[in-house]
Amino acid sequence: MPSSFFSKKHAIPERLYRWFSWAGAYAPLLMLFFAILLIGSLSRTLLVAWQFDRVTETSVWPSIFLHGLRVDLIMAGMAVAPLVLLLPILGNRFCWIVWKRLTGLWALIFFFGFLFMELATPTFIAEYDTRPNRLFIEYLKYPKEILSMLWQGYLPNVAVGVLFCILLTGLFTWLMKPWSRETDPGSYRKAILVWPIVVLVVFISIRSTTGHRPANPAMFALTSDVLVNSLIINSTWSVAFAVYNLKHEGNASDKYGDMAMSEILDEVRSVPWLSRTEFNSKSFPTLHNQIPIKNRPRPLNLVIVLEESLGATFVESLGGTPVTPRLEALKKFGWWFENLYATGTRSARGIEAVVAGFLPSPARSVVKLSLSQTSFFTLGELLKRNDYDTGFIYGGEAHFDNMRSFFTGNGFDTIVDQHDFLNPAFIGSWGVSDEDLFTKTHEDLQKLHASGKPFFRLVFSSSNHSPFEYPDNRIEQYDVEKNTVNNAVKYADYALGEFIDNARKSDYWKDTLFLIVADHDARVWGDELVPIKNFQIPGLILGADIESRRIKTITSQIDLAPTLLSLMGISSKHPMVGRDLVRFPDEPGRAMMQFNDYYAWMDDRYNVTILRPDKVPLAGMYSRETRATQYLEDAPDETTTRKVLAHALLPLILYRKQAYALPE
Numbered sequence: 001m002p003s004s005f006f007s008k009k010h011a012i013p014e015r016l017y018r019w020f021s022w023a024g025a026y027a028p029l030l031m032l033f034f035a036i037l038l039i040g041s042l043s044r045t046l047l048v049a050w051q052f053d054r055v056t057e058t059s060v061w062p063s064i065f066l067h068g069l070r071v072d073l074i075m076a077g078m079a080v081a082p083l084v085l086l087l088p089i090l091g092n093r094f095c096w097i098v099w100k101r102l103t104g105l106w107a108l109i110f111f112f113g114f115l116f117m118e119l120a121t122p123t124f125i126a127e128y129d130t131r132p133n134r135l136f137i138e139y140l141k142y143p144k145e146i147l148s149m150l151w152q153g154y155l156p157n158v159a160v161g162v163l164f165c166i167l168l169t170g171l172f173t174w175l176m177k178p179w180s181r182e183t184d185p186g187s188y189r190k191a192i193l194v195w196p197i198v199v200l201v202v203f204i205s206i207r208s209t210t211g212h213r214p215a216n217p218a219m220f221a222l223t224s225d226v227l228v229n230s231l232i233i234n235s236t237w238s239v240a241f242a243v244y245n246l247k248h249e250g251n252a253s254d255k256y257g258d259m260a261m262s263e264i265l266d267e268v269r270s271v272p273w274l275s276r277t278e279f280n281s282k283s284f285p286t287l288h289n290q291i292p293i294k295n296r297p298r299p300l301n302l303v304i305v306l307e308e309s310l311g312a313t314f315v316e317s318l319g320g321t322p323v324t325p326r327l328e329a330l331k332k333f334g335w336w337f338e339n340l341y342a343t344g345t346r347s348a349r350g351i352e353a354v355v356a357g358f359l360p361s362p363a364r365s366v367v368k369l370s371l372s373q374t375s376f377f378t379l380g381e382l383l384k385r386n387d388y389d390t391g392f393i394y395g396g397e398a399h400f401d402n403m404r405s406f407f408t409g410n411g412f413d414t415i416v417d418q419h420d421f422l423n424p425a426f427i428g429s430w431g432v433s434d435e436d437l438f439t440k441t442h443e444d445l446q447k448l449h450a451s452g453k454p455f456f457r458l459v460f461s462s463s464n465h466s467p468f469e470y471p472d473n474r475i476e477q478y479d480v481e482k483n484t485v486n487n488a489v490k491y492a493d494y495a496l497g498e499f500i501d502n503a504r505k506s507d508y509w510k511d512t513l514f515l516i517v518a519d520h521d522a523r524v525w526g527d528e529l530v531p532i533k534n535f536q537i538p539g540l541i542l543g544a545d546i547e548s549r550r551i552k553t554i555t556s557q558i559d560l561a562p563t564l565l566s567l568m569g570i571s572s573k574h575p576m577v578g579r580d581l582v583r584f585p586d587e588p589g590r591a592m593m594q595f596n597d598y599y600a601w602m603d604d605r606y607n608v609t610i611l612r613p614d615k616v617p618l619a620g621m622y623s624r625e626t627r628a629t630q631y632l633e634d635a636p637d638e639t640t641t642r643k644v645l646a647h648a649l650l651p652l653i654l655y656r657k658q659a660y661a662l663p664e
Contacts, residue, residue, distance in 0.1 A: 013174060013178050016175055024185065036111075037069070039118055040114075048231060051228070058225055064232055068231070070215075071220060072234055074205065074206055074237065077203075077204075079110045084195075085199075087195060093185045100180060100182065119161040120132060123158065123161065127154075137243055211397055211400075212429070216241065217237065219399035220399075221408045222404075226408070241370075246370075256362075256611040256612075259642070259649055261285075284662075295569060299454060299568045300568040302457075302568060303441075303445065303456075303457050304457070305517070306458065306519050307464070308462050310519075311518060312537055315327065316328060318338070321478070321486055326494060327538060334542025335551055335581075337555055339553060342535050344520060344595070345534070345535075346401075347520065349520065351406075357575075357577070359647055360592060360594035362597060367406045368402045371656065373405050375661050376661055381410050382572055382574055384412075385662070387453070388456045389448055390414070391444075393457055397431065428462075428470070429467055434492050437495070442499060442502050445512070464492045468485055470491040478490050510545075513567055514541065515539070517539040517557070517560060518539075531595070551581060553587075553589040558577070558578035559589075562574075562580040566583060575662075592648075607620075611645065619632045619636040
């Protein structure tokens with residue numbers, strides 16, 4: 001394509017521009033795209049060199065650069081995507097001046113922003129040991145304090161960063177000058193013909209995966225070192241993703257009402273199993289000691305099997321379809337929960353309740369939120385501090401629902417997902433089959449037991465998930481059509497039964513406590529405000545010396561972790577407010593359930609209280625026979641409402657204040 005003639009002082013920009021001028025109206029997009037890749041790669045290289053000792057201790061070295069390039073491609077794709085969409089409208093000779101000015105200005109602004117974030121990264125790492133994230137945005141609210149901190153502690157860093165930002169942005173502006181003088185828009189027809197291909201390439205660059213979900217920062221949380229994980233991504237994406245997640249951190253007070261923090265804590269601490277407990281920490285207001293009744297010379301190992309979408313609707317003895325015969329047969333060997341309820345309807349909600357004992361809230365699960373990706377309490381963190389080998393085993397992709405990031409940042413040393421299975425027998429849409437999952441788990445537990453070190457493994461199944469794929473010739477189908485939810489559940493039950501049978505014959509059984517529990521039910525349907533019937537899930541604790549027992553009291557998922565610690569014989573200090581069913585087996589139970597914008601509370605007499613956004617609470621009675629709630633005309637009494645409101649408000653307050661953790 002013809003190009004403008006420039007004076008000698010523009011020789012260098014002209015030569016550079018010739019590399020892109022063939023692209024016509026696409027030229028500035030290409031320049032911006034490759035500028036992002038160059039800055040991202042150079043910045044990452046320098047950061048890795050700075051933190052070389054920590055990087056080389058991880059499994060991602062030296063592939064960190066390949067993963068990083070993939071992340072930079074995502075960011076570069078996002079940088080040019082708006083311009084690509086506008087090109088058919090503005091990339092012609094009639095709008096040529098507008099197109100040149102718009103693309104030049106956009107490229108300059110985006111270049112400056114991306115460069116600024118990378119230059120700010122070393123200072124942020126020095127202070128917080130990770131790339132800029134949610135805190136970067138949060139602290140913009142406190143300019144006086146932040147400017148003071150930067151001035152006092154990082155003045156040389158800031159001065160050098162600002163200088164480089166100005167110089168490099170000036171250099172980029174100089175290199176873009178030939179584009180501002182371009183007079184020939186090239187062939188509009190050719191630009192339109194290749195436009196669909198360009199859109200596809202940009203889309204692939206941004207999505208960066210053929211999986212069920214687009215790439216997100218959790219996909220690149222490949223080690224247990226949070227800093228190294230952050231070096232893989234770039235700072236602009238890190239902050240942008242945190243800002244995106246802010247919209248999910250709704251304010252519970254705005255939805256349901258308001259209470260003073262002192263009143264909230266008084267209500268929560270007044271439950272029977274916490275009423276005589278001392279809470280001495282100001283920073284962590286629910287932190288307290290838990291002493292098990294039974295002392296063990298060596299605490300038990302722990303394996304939690306989290307079953308995907310296995311609600312009570314699939315368990316015959318709980319009123320469901322008879323597709324879990326293996327689980328039903330196992331209940332005579334351990335603690336069987338007849339009235340256990342999930343806190344939500346998504347996997348991440350179940351994870352936060354079972355693994356962290358965290359109360360549900362109107363916001364997204366803390367597994368997905370930014371402030372809880374490090375320094376947030378989990379059983380993994382507690383047991384790791386007790387010298388346990390901790391890990392998560394999943395048959396699918398561990399970045400799903402942000403699990404990899406949450407677990408690696410909060411006490412889980414080992415993450416095993418689909419990519420770590422060699423020659424699996426069956427692979428479906430959601431990963432390897434449950435048989436492959438449990439085969440690998442069994443091998444892992446045998447090795448861990450042989451090492452002599454106590455261990456904790458969270459094992460998450462995936463076979464019971466649409467489109468309900470599983471291996472042939474394993475089960476007698478419940479439904480004639482193969483790929484149905486009932487058949488998938490029956491297969492998952494078969495795989496679980498085989499695993500427990502193998503475990504019972506193994507040396508590690510006598511030293512290991514097992515929890516089998518669902519994350520949530522498969523589907524939530526019906527016209528009920530809160531379909532409580534779809535929150536009931538099966539739960540079974542067995543292994544070691546656990547005797548047969550039926551737990552009839554209403555129980556929540558948040559009660560499981562304190563109970564497990566007690567059965568394991570571990571004395572601990574933790575922030576969980578759930579009930580230890582070993583020490584308090586007969587106290588009145590309760591279940592709390594978050595469903596969209598509604599928060600439901602059900603006590604041991606099946607009295608139901610529902611908090612609604614900007615409306616008075618509802619009172620009702622749940623019937624186990626009809627599995628429906630009959631709502632009452634009168635609102636719940638004030639005492640009940642305050643108790644329920646306190647439990648609904650507390651989790652987001654603890655999350656925002658980062659007060660749900662273990663002291664350093």
